[in-house]
Amino acid sequence: MSVLSDQAAALAPGRRPGLWSGRRSRVLTLLGRRLIQIPVVLFVVSILTFWLIELVPGDPGRNALGQYATPAQVRAWDVSNGLTGPITGRYLHWLSDFVSGNWGTSFVYQVPSRPLVFGHLVNTLFLGLFAFVLLVPLALVLGSIQAYREGGRTDRGITIALMSLSSVPEFVIGVLLLVVFAVGLNLVPVESGAFATGDFAQRLQVTTLPAVTLAVAYLAVLARMVRTGTAGALTAQFHRTAVLKGLRPAQIVRRHVARNALIPTLQLVGIYLGTLLGGSAVVETLFNYPGLGALLVVAAERKDPVLLTDGVMITGVIALLALLLTDIGLILMDPRIRFEAGES
Amino acid sequence: MTDAPAVQVRGLVVSYRGRSGPVTAVRDLDLTIAPGESYGLVGESGSGKSTAAMTLTRYLPPGTGVTAAELSVAGTGVLALDTPALRRFRAGALSVVYQEPGLALDPTMTVGRQIEEVYRLHGAGRAQARARTRAAIERVRLSPAGQIAKRYPHELSGGQQQRIVIAMALASEPRLLILDEPTTGLDSRVETEIMALIDGLRAELGFASILISHNLPLIAAHCQRIGVLEGGVLVEEGAAADVLLAPRHPYTRSLIAALPDINAVRPPRPAADTAQGPLVTVEHLTKRFQQKAALSDVSFTIGRAEALGLVGESGSGKTTLGLSLAGLTSYDGTITFHTEDRRRGRRTLPRVQVVFQNADSSLNPRRSVRQVLARSIELLGGDQTVEELANRTGVGPDLLAKLPHELSGGQKQRVAIARAFAGPVPLVICDEPTSALDVSSQARLLDLLAELQDRTGVSYLFISHDLAVVRQVSDRIGVLYDGELVELKAAEEIFRHPEHPYTRSLVDSALALRQAQAPSPAPAPAPDFGGVARAD
Numbered sequence: 016m017s018v019l020s021d022q023a024a025a026l027a028p029g030r031r032p033g034l035w036s037g038r039r040s041r042v043l044t045l046l047g048r049r050l051i052q053i054p055v056v057l058f059v060v061s062i063l064t065f066w067l068i069e070l071v072p073g074d075p076g077r078n079a080l081g082q083y084a085t086p087a088q089v090r091a092w093d094v095s096n097g098l099t100g101p102i103t104g105r106y107l108h109w110l111s112d113f114v115s116g117n118w119g120t121s122f123v124y125q126v127p128s129r130p131l132v133f134g135h136l137v138n139t140l141f142l143g144l145f146a147f148v149l150l151v152p153l154a155l156v157l158g159s160i161q162a163y164r165e166g167g168r169t170d171r172g173i174t175i176a177l178m179s180l181s182s183v184p185e186f187v188i189g190v191l192l193l194v195v196f197a198v199g200l201n202l203v204p205v206e207s208g209a210f211a212t213g214d215f216a217q218r219l220q221v222t223t224l225p226a227v228t229l230a231v232a233y234l235a236v237l238a239r240m241v242r243t244g245t246a247g248a249l250t251a252q253f254h255r256t257a258v259l260k261g262l263r264p265a266q267i268v269r270r271h272v273a274r275n276a277l278i279p280t281l282q283l284v285g286i287y288l289g290t291l292l293g294g295s296a297v298v299e300t301l302f303n304y305p306g307l308g309a310l311l312v313v314a315a316e317r318k319d320p321v322l323l324t325d326g327v328m329i330t331g332v333i334a335l336l337a338l339l340l341t342d343i344g345l346i347l348m349d350p351r352i353r354f355e356a357g358e359s
Numbered sequence: 360m361t362d363a364p365a366v367q368v369r370g371l372v373v374s375y376r377g378r379s380g381p382v383t384a385v386r387d388l389d390l391t392i393a394p395g396e397s398y399g400l401v402g403e404s405g406s407g408k409s410t411a412a413m414t415l416t417r418y419l420p421p422g423t424g425v426t427a428a429e430l431s432v433a434g435t436g437v438l439a440l441d442t443p444a445l446r447r448f449r450a451g452a453l454s455v456v457y458q459e460p461g462l463a464l465d466p467t468m469t470v471g472r473q474i475e476e477v478y479r480l481h482g483a484g485r486a487q488a489r490a491r492t493r494a495a496i497e498r499v500r501l502s503p504a505g506q507i508a509k510r511y512p513h514e515l516s517g518g519q520q521q522r523i524v525i526a527m528a529l530a531s532e533p534r535l536l537i538l539d540e541p542t543t544g545l546d547s548r549v550e551t552e553i554m555a556l557i558d559g560l561r562a563e564l565g566f567a568s569i570l571i572s573h574n575l576p577l578i579a580a581h582c583q584r585i586g587v588l589e590g591g592v593l594v595e596e597g598a599a600a601d602v603l604l605a606p607r608h609p610y611t612r613s614l615i616a617a618l619p620d621i622n623a624v625r626p627p628r629p630a631a632d633t634a635q636g637p638l639v640t641v642e643h644l645t646k647r648f649q650q651k652a653a654l655s656d657v658s659f660t661i662g663r664a665e666a667l668g669l670v671g672e673s674g675s676g677k678t679t680l681g682l683s684l685a686g687l688t689s690y691d692g693t694i695t696f697h698t699e700d701r702r703r704g705r706r707t708l709p710r711v712q713v714v715f716q717n718a719d720s721s722l723n724p725r726r727s728v729r730q731v732l733a734r735s736i737e738l739l740g741g742d743q744t745v746e747e748l749a750n751r752t753g754v755g756p757d758l759l760a761k762l763p764h765e766l767s768g769g770q771k772q773r774v775a776i777a778r779a780f781a782g783p784v785p786l787v788i789c790d791e792p793t794s795a796l797d798v799s800s801q802a803r804l805l806d807l808l809a810e811l812q813d814r815t816g817v818s819y820l821f822i823s824h825d826l827a828v829v830r831q832v833s834d835r836i837g838v839l840y841d842g843e844l845v846e847l848k849a850a851e852e853i854f855r856h857p858e859h860p861y862t863r864s865l866v867d868s869a870l871a872l873r874q875a876q877a878p879s880p881a882p883a884p885a886p887d888f889g890g891v892a893r894a895d
Binding site: 251252253255256257258259260261262263266270271274275278348349350351 | 416418446447448449450451454455457459462463464465466467468469476477480511513524527531
């Protein structure tokens with residue numbers, strides 16, 4: 016038996032060359048795994064939501080019939096709306112209805128739950144994407160400026176500004192923006208609700224303030240992440256290699272810094288995307304924006320189990336899809352990532 | 360132009376900002392390297408050898424002050440270049456091969472593209488660059504070149520990564536190749552292969568080279584001339600064989616004396632050890648990572664007060680074996696300690712301590728040495744004070760108040776050793792404890808380990824890729840190859856009668872590194888540079 020040299024070891028099994036490192040096959044593997052995982056997660060979420068709603072005090076029948084209804088009337092209402100009986104049975108009943116698309120009627124709004132949820136979802140997606148489009152480029156610019164000027168006056172200045180901004184709660188920022196732009200300058204209406212279904216320009220106008228408020232809330236942390244990632248790439252040894260190769264600064268940034276700097280940021284971006292698209296209760300309520308977040312607040316307040324369960328499930332789906340999108344992005348950017356179980 | 364020396368340096372002074380004023384890293388250095396010459400710069404960490412070499416590229420941390428009467432590479436005055444000219448100079452005149460190829464390569468780009476980039480920079484078209492990259496990969500003896508080019512750095516072994524870095528460095532046809540500790544992280548066989556490759560390519564392509572290393576035998580074997588740096592000053596310079604065999608400066612002599620002596624075997628110690636039976640019995644130890652076996656059916660014993668050495672290249676499973684014994688990873692098979700559990704309260708005190716290769720990352724950066732040691736004494740149930748422990752393990756009393764980042768590599772490793780000896784633990788696993796250290800720190804540390812063993816009767820499992828180091832410490836040596844324990848016998852026997860082909864190749868390359876520099880005076884045994892390495 017001869018001793019293997021390290022050239023021969025190249026083809027030894029165990030290291031996975033060629034086909035396995037292909038990006039397309041890794042994306043397909045991921046999709047396959049998620050196709051199983053996502054329904055499982057949603058199933059668990061649905062059970063938790065269903066049971067938690069049960070625990071929250073409040074009686075939908077009493078809410079619906081008002082304070083003058085007799086207990087017998089309330090009881091009859093509960094029975095006719097399927098709110099009595101063992102919880103397991105009711106859960107299974109709800110599950111089969113939900114899966115087959117028969118989502119029932121909202122108690123609070125007295126309209127079918129599905130169009131209601133989807134209508135608000137569209138508004139929330141619009142707001143979330145708007146905020147996302149403002150947030151990400153701004154964070155990238157600020158963070159990379161900071162990294163290139165690390166330790167300098169610009170870096171410290173931006174850090175202080177962002178930290179101050181992020182320590183102000185979003186409802187305070189929202190109110191300030193309303194006072195200045197809606198009340199003072201009269202550029203936008205104070206109430207977003209009425210206009211949120213108009214044409215695109217009008218929607219854009221009324222969505223601007225809530226979107227800015229949301230973007231500001233997440234800006235500091237994301238910019239910080241970009242700064243850390245970029246600073247890491249700039250001090251990495253492969254950066255020195257690129258400089259000593261004699262590459263032009265633009266080539267170094269494009270080929271060697273950008274991708275490596277963005278890998279840590281992308282994971283956070285994915286989480287934020289899910290959060291933004293799932294709807295923000297605080298900002299939507301503040302601006303009276305007809306989104307999913309505000310809808311869920313009402314559903315929880317008035318104890319509308321139908322609306323609440325359906326809304327939470329949709330929020331879950333959106334968040335999981337955003338995470339899936341992030342994971343695919345990560346695979347495309349970082350050849351080292353593998354979503355496989357087991358020790359490495 | 361072609362006759363200009365590859366490097367011409369006169370009166371070079373490099374200083375950088377330290378916490379208390381400027382620190383001079385290189386002092387009044389004169390250096391001339393002829394075209395095609397191979398020059399070696401040797402010195403301990405902090406001697407300024409890397410700084411001196413990197414000054415030639417003008418890639419130094421901001422705030423570094425450089426003055427020189429002359430500093431030119433291949434006829435180009437480096438200090439006078441403006442930014443675009445500096446870029447062209449870096450692209451054309453010189454290249455660097457780095458210490459850690461895994462970090463020097465961009466992890467998100469295929470290695471082929473990283474080499475192509477250099478050809479593209481020199482004006483090659485896309486297809487042409489690709490073809491040349493293949494040829495370059497073949498030139499560093501990697502095949503099949505087409506497949507290798509499509510890999511990412513993490514899909515290659517350390518030796519393969521370094522070959523890629525070499526191919527990338529030579530793509531610009533440089534006049535000067537700076538080799539900054541190019542084989543430090545690699546095991547000895549890969550080291551031999553990489554150095555042979557570089558020697559071959561130099562003969563073929565005619566570039567000059569500077570090899571920077573703390574490894575004197577390595578430099579002597581691969582360089583025509585050697586310069587010895589101490590504290591930023593070139594204390595000795597001359598032909599390789601002269602410097603090694605007839606060192607004039609006391610510092611050079613101390614470096615040579617500190618080399619692990621390939622012939623120095625630990626003197627046999629009182630053999631009371633075997634009477635009580637072994638300390639640890641390992642039977643059929645197997646460990647798999649997914650489908651690949653890291654250890655397959657390994658069985659051995661460690662005697663009481665015995666030092667068992669374990670050699671093998673990276674990936675052979677030696678670290679996994681250490682981790683299994685320490686209980687830090689799961690495994691199949693049985694590991695039995697023939698000791699009584701020591702208890703303190705309800706807690707069983709640990710039977711094993713580990714000294715890791717990288718003391719840097721195994722010490723909490725926010726705790727002082729005193730805090731680290733006090734905590735260890737408490738955890739291991741020791742009955743000594745921090746001062747006593749520090750004194751026994753050669754940790755100076757002035758170090759106790761310091762934080763890890765204020766310590767040198769050797770000092771950190773001493774703290775790590777002190778931590779392992781904070782209580783009466785029967786087995787200490789040393790996993791490459793000296794690999795990151797220069798020779799004199801290494802020699803002192805090995806002495807310390809031997810002394811501590813003589814005094815406390817602890818057993819060692821000493822893991823290393825360096826046969827010479829293992830031999831100095833160990834009573835018996837085991838050889839791991841591809842997860843199998845292919846040989847296990849007394850230290851001397853391994854050298855005298857290596858049976859397994861892999862053991863033979865290890866012994867040969869260990870001897871070769873130390874033979875290469877000199878026509879050996881006597882026929883059979885390897886030349887002996889340093890009987891003084893161990894006084895005991």
